[in-house]
Amino acid sequence: MPWFTLERFDLSFFDTAPHRHSYTMDLPVSPEAVWEGLAGPAPLSWCRGLSNGRYTSPPPHGVGATREVTAIQLLHLREEFVRWEEGRRHSFLVTEATLPIFRRFGEDYEVVPTPTGARFTWTFAFEPEPLLRRPAALTDAPGVRFMKKLIADTKRHFGAA
Known part of the structure; x- marks a missing residue:
């Protein structure tokens, strides 16, 4: 299968991306449990x-660590971590994908303690390939639906309402 290279970006992209979706959820589990689910050996399982x-890189994981994941059984992604604050926050950019959909794509995960567990903020930031810019602006709904399913699965997994 062919791989398409995505453009790199700095952390400011998570605030300035043309498409940015951020979801915050309060989870009734410890921040450590959330972090293990995000950064452990089977992330987001x-x-x-x-x-x-x-x-795809050996532990310990941190900035520069690499990972692979498959989304909806057809989009394979290679990721590289560009921020890693152990137990609290990490961010990655996608370096390669098997479909030429994105020019740039990344995710940011932040976990903070609360009196009743943990607050997890999951941010998706992306810029579509130039040929898809107008359709993406008009039809962002499929991606948002997919993201909302990930959020619902996360809430269910950690026992949030």
Whole structure:
């Protein structure tokens, strides 16, 4: 299968991306439990739309670590972490994908303690390929629906209402 290279970006992209979706959820589990689910050996294993999530670099993981995941059984992504604050926050950019959909794509995960567990903020930031810019602006709905399913799976997994 062919791989398409995506453009790199700095952390400011998570605030300035043409398409940015951020979801915050309060989870009734410890921040450590959330972090383990996000950064452990089987990241996001509870998300039905994701599969084969695995690190391709040896532990310990941090900035520069790499990972692969499959979304909706047809889009394979290679990721590289560009921020890693152990137990609290990490961000990655996608370096390669098997479909030429994105010019740039990344995700940011932040976990903070709350009196009743943890607050998890999951941010998706992307810029479509130039040929898809106008359709993406008009039809962002499929991607948003997929993201909302990931959020619902996360809430269900951690026992949030």
